Structures are given as structure tokens and as C-alpha cells.
Amino acid sequence: MRFNYKKLVAAGAATLSVAAVLTACSGKKSNTSVNKDTKHGIALITDGNGVDDHSFNQAAWSGFKDYGKEHGLKQGKGGYQYFESSSAADFTPNLTQAAQAGYQTIFGVGYMLTDSVKAASKKYPKKNFVIIDSVVTGRKNVASVSFKSNEASYLGGLAAAYTTKSNKVGFIGGAKSSVLELFEAGFKQGVKDGAKALGKKITVYDQYIGNFTSTDKAKSIAQSMYTDGADIIYQAAGNAGNGVFTEAKTRNKATTAAKKVWVIGVDVDQSSLGNYTSKDGK
Template sequence: YQYFESSSAADYTPNFTQAAQAGYKTIYGVGYMLADSVKAASKKYPKKNFVIIDSVVSGQKNVASVTFKSNEASYLAGLAAAYTTKTNHVGFIGGAKSSVLELFEAGFKQGVKDGAKALGKKIKIDDQYIGNFTSTDKAKSIAQSMYTDGADIIYQAAGNAGNGVFTEAKTRNKATTAAKKVWVIGVDV
């Protein structure tokens, strides 16, 4: 196997072309943002097999679409947050807003709500989207704001940008007592 990593959307199609021309028989596109490029490549290379993760490409016999019930795993993360929060204040930080990310958000929020109800308490949920999956500085800034406002657990579904949330949590935790530590629940990267 070989990874063909994209720096931007402009790299998607050239990477699929390069993989197909290099002789790979099965080529994966990981992430809903690659759906259009997978569809185009599957038409251009009908004897190759393609797989799209987190999206559906229909009408192409050489494309397998793989989706997950992200809301179910996120629901469990929400329950864990509800049962763990000491401040009764949690947060959700998403990457680029999409139907896939909205499943993560909805599952998490429902898990928090159900956990709060079972525990007989009220839990505030902050939510914000970064707008992309790469801006670690923006993710760090959003996390800083949420933690400053009292959230002690943040669930991030922000791809590589989510590293900024972890950075902020680590920075805070180095400067505080064990009783005031903050937490991050991560997705993917």
C-alpha cells in the first residue's frame, strides 16, 4: 500500500490519477470531501476498484461506499462526558460543518442530555465549528474559550485541527491541580 496525501482539495484528483496509473487495483478515498474525486476517478478508471469512506457514491459498480453510525459512538462519548463532568459544562468542537459532522454533534449532545437526565442534573453544552480540518490554532482558541467559560470536557471531531484542542488541554493541565484538570474526547486523528 501507499499513501497519497493531499495538502488541499486541488490534490485529490491528481492523487487518484497517480494511484491508478501506479497500478493499484483498489484505491481508497478517506473522507466525505473526496466523494466527487472518487466518482470522477471511478469513471476514468473503470477497471480499478474504489472505496469512499464517510460518503456514498452511487451508480458506479466499481465504488464501495463505507459509512458509519458516528452518532452512536458519539452518544457514548456524550454519556461518558455527562457522568464525568465536574462542572456540568461540556463542549463540542467540529471541523467543517457537514452532515457527517452533524451526526457526531447530535449523538454527543443526546448522550449528554440522557446522561444528565439519568443523573438528575443539568449540563450546559457549548458547540462550535472551526470551518475546516486543519486550523489547529483556531481549534486551540475555541477550546481555550470553552475551558475558560467553565467547560471541563470537550469532544472534538475536527480531524487534524483537533490537535489544537489537545494542546490547549495539556497546557491548562500543566498549570493546575488534579481536581481542576480538563479533558478531551477525540475522534479520528
Template sequence: MNTKFKKILSFGAILASVGIALSACSGKKQDTAGSKSSKHSIALITDSNGVDDHSFNQAAWEGFKAYGKEHDLKQGKGGYQYFQSSSAADYTPNFNQAASAGYQTIFGVGYMLADPVKAAAKKNPKKNFVIIDSVVNGQKNVASATFESNQASYLGGLAAAYTTKTNKVGFIGGAKSQIIDLFEAGFKQGVAAGAKALHKKITVQTQYIGNFTSTDKAKSIAQSMYADKADVIYQAAGNAGNGVFQEAKDYNQTRPVKDKVWVIGVDVDQSNLGKYTAKGGQKSNFTLTSVLKGLNVATKNIANDAYKGKFPGGKHLVYSLKGNGVSITKGNLDAKAWTAIQKARTQIINGKIKVATSPSK
């Protein structure tokens, strides 16, 4: 064998060795990535309104997308995904489907999913579960997240008090529950505080839809309130609250901007729902402000804890004004209202203002 041929064989052997090494490294990287994706995958089980409800579910889903972006995870198996529930009958099957698909940390959105979360957690002890807006005790693989929405709703009440011209405002709730009690209680206390500061007497009309889906009923209630001279309505009604926005739009389109009525948004920034064209062709917006419930903060933070191997199983996490677990947007508030709101926010965080958790009778 000549020297030239030996060199060719030797070079070929080196290439082959390098190729094998690279192949081994490549395979190891892919295996690690696959394992990482499975280990850190998250699933969201919605209530019957879905992730495009402009409210509760959408806020939770925004946290999922932010988590996926931060960790370069894609929507779908091995990354992050939602399972849409059309009714309560879908909750348990959706939890089972998410667990079977390999998702490691599974979130249930809304207090109505508490029992399905309990059952799924018992059935799948090696997976993580999260209940939003309720508390599951005694299960080490379940984390609970609730929100002091009464605090942010107090600020919404101040916004209404400082904005109303008629001294009549409204509160429209979805289904009566301890969760919605927080919104109503905080709002009414904030209105009362604003009225006292402004030396005014302000009336709060309150009605409930009975569910979180009936947009037509919400629209009808809003129509009645606006007809009775309420000029600011705070709605805490999930998807049904879209009916309040539709009524405000219909009402405002027939009037000049100076005579507009307002809606206070909830859960997410709902300013996009307040866009309209007033009588005379002027573009305007009737979303006064939005009371934010930080579901996006909660879902992302808990998912990140799981990612780090520190899933808060067995713990009850409470999100408040401190740390922006709940908050309020500046929206279309004037300077006087915003100054009062910022002052009250600080006082609530410092404990100088105690906000009620249930409406006074």
C-alpha cells in the same frame, strides 16, 4: 568412451535437467507473486491532513498496514501506499497517479473526495475504488463506506455527563456537514441521557472551526470554553482537534491533577495526546476516552474482500456499534460511567435507544 566418463556425463545431464526444472519453477513462482502483488495492491488518497494527523487519515492507514502485514505485502508499488494531498487540487492528480502506478484498489478518505472518486472510477473501469464517509451511486466499480458515528458519540456524551463536575461541557466541530452532524447529535443526546439519569442539568456549548486544519482556532475556542467552566470537551475536527489537546495541556500543567479538564478523542485512540505533567510534578492524562471510527476496520475489510475477488462494488457498507465499526475506549472513565456506557451500547445495538442523526435546533 570409458564407463567412468559416461557416468560423469549422465550425472551432469541429470543436474542440468534438475537445474532447468528448478529454474522454471522459480520463474513461475516469481511471476505469480508479481501478478498477485499487482492484483492485490491498494492505494490511499488522503485529504489535506495526511496519515500522521492522529485522527481520520491515520485510522485508514492503520487498516492498510494491517492488510499488508496479513498478506505479506510491503509498502510501495505492488503492495500498499498512500498519496498525500496538500489541498483539494491534489485529489484528482493523486488518483490518476495511483491508477497509472498499477494499484488495483484505490481508496479516497473523506466526503470531499467523492467527486474525484467518481471521475477516477469512470476513467478506470477495470480498477476498484472506495469512497470513505460518502456514497457514490450507480458505479459498479465503487464501494461506499459510511459510519454511524452518532452511536459512538452518544456514548461519548454519557462519558461527559458522568464526568463533569461543573455541569458544563463542550463540542467543537471541524466544518459543518452532515458527517459532523452525526457527532454533534449523538454527543448531545448522550449528555442529555446522562444528565437525566444523574438528575443533573448539564449545558453543552457548541462551536465550529470552519475547517479541519486550523489548530490555532481550535485552541482558541477550547481556551474560551475552559474559561467559561466547561471541564469536558468533545472535539470532532480532524487535524484541527490537536489544538484542543494543546490547550488542555497548557491549562492542566498549571493546576493540580484533581482540577484537570478533559478532552474526548475522536477517530482513533488519542490517549497518547493527553499525557502531561501537572503542577507539582505528577504525571497524568487528560484524554477521558476516545470515540473510535473504524476506518481501520473498513479499509482492511474492503481490501480483504478485493483480495478474495469479492470487491463490494456498487454497494454501500455501513459500520455501526454492532461489529465494532464504531466504538469507544474505556480510557480514564470511572466504573460508574463505564457501566452506564456498556448498558447503553447494548440498548443501541438492540434498537431500544434510537440515536439522532442531526442536532436538534
């Protein structure tokens, strides 16, 4: 259940595919279909965002739906389902609910679920668990899935280096962690190598939001970076990253297409988030 695709998108147009990952959903469930073959049943426990976050969770849920179609499963008990977490306090209850509802394999999407998945795997040793973007050791019923996000981000950095006109670019991360630092390091190295190849100096602004939910804070940080001259921002911030797109489009609508700023998307194809009409009608 692993797939890779990220896109460099203008706040308006796609330019480069880069990479991606699986995602997640909160205490809410949907549908009540009953599947006869429950041994293939899978459940998705999201981080603090829903399956419609246009990012990490949405990517995972898309994979779940493809899995269900491939195995003839319906959304609902014994098939495939999501449990949305609005905060960390929902992780354990959602894992418990999924296990008791009969789902055989349960996915925790995001490193923040690590401790909860580890505890649930001990409580339900006959169930299978998967932790995304983290590693759980010493548990035979837990599979750990991680990604070489630095490699995808490196390509994003190269694209930024070859695209920037101001020679100033930015990186905005969600909650700082070793996982997000991979994105940051890869991006910066790509920018560095691209700048070297082009024989120019490129400044990289970087800042973390502190979470994956605050779109307003992400918008504010993006506003500051664009004001300071950055014309491209790479955001790895989950649902909060939508705020970066909002700021970019606000700016682009007020100027000509030739002066547009860019956003590099993450986790899923975020091209649609960049659609806008410029001041000169393009």
C-alpha cells in the same frame, strides 16, 4: 478494513473507549518496493491532512499496513501506498497517479473526496474505488463506507455527563457537514440522557472550526469554552483537534490534577496526546 475504537482521554489519562474509523494521506509517496502480485495492491488518497495526523488519516493508514502484513505485501508499487493531499486540488491528480501506478483498489478517505472518486471511477472503470464517510451511487466499481458515528459519540456524551463537575461541556467540529453533524447529535443526546439520569442540567457549548487543519483556531475555541466553565470537550476535527489537546494540557500543567479539564478523542486512540504533568507533580 473497518475497525472501531475511540477513547475518552483526560488531557493526561484514558477513561473510556468510544469508537472510530478509517483514515487518509497528499501528493507525497513513500518507499519504492515492487510487489509481484499487483491484484491486491491498494492505494490511500488522504484528505487535507497526512497519515500522521493522529486522527482519521492515521487510522486508515494503520489499517493499510495491517492489510499489507496479512497479505504479504510491501509498501510500494503493487502493494500498499499512500498519496497525501495538501488541499482539494490534489485529490484528482493523486487518484490519477494511483490508478496509473497500477494500484487495483483506491481509497478516498473522507467525504470531501466524493466528487473526485466518482470522476476517477468513470475514467478508470477497471479499477476498484472506495469512498469513506460518503456515498457514491450508480457506479459498480465504487464501494461506499459509512459509520454510525452518532452511536460512538452518544457514548462519549454519556461519559461526559457522568464525569463533568462543572455541568458544562463542549463539542468542537471540523468542517460542518452531515457527517460531522452525526458526531454532534450523538454527543448531545448522550449528554442529555446522562443528565436526565443524574437529575441535573448540563450545558453544551458547540462550535465548528470550518476545516480540519487549523490547530490554532481549534485551540482558541477550546480556550474560550474552558474559560466559560466547560471541563470536558469532545473534538471531532481531524488534525485540527490536536489544538484542543494543546489547550487542555496548557491549562492542566498550570493547575493541580484534581482540577484538570478533559478531552474526548476521536478516530484513533489519542491517549498519548493527553500526557502531561500537573502543577502538583502528578
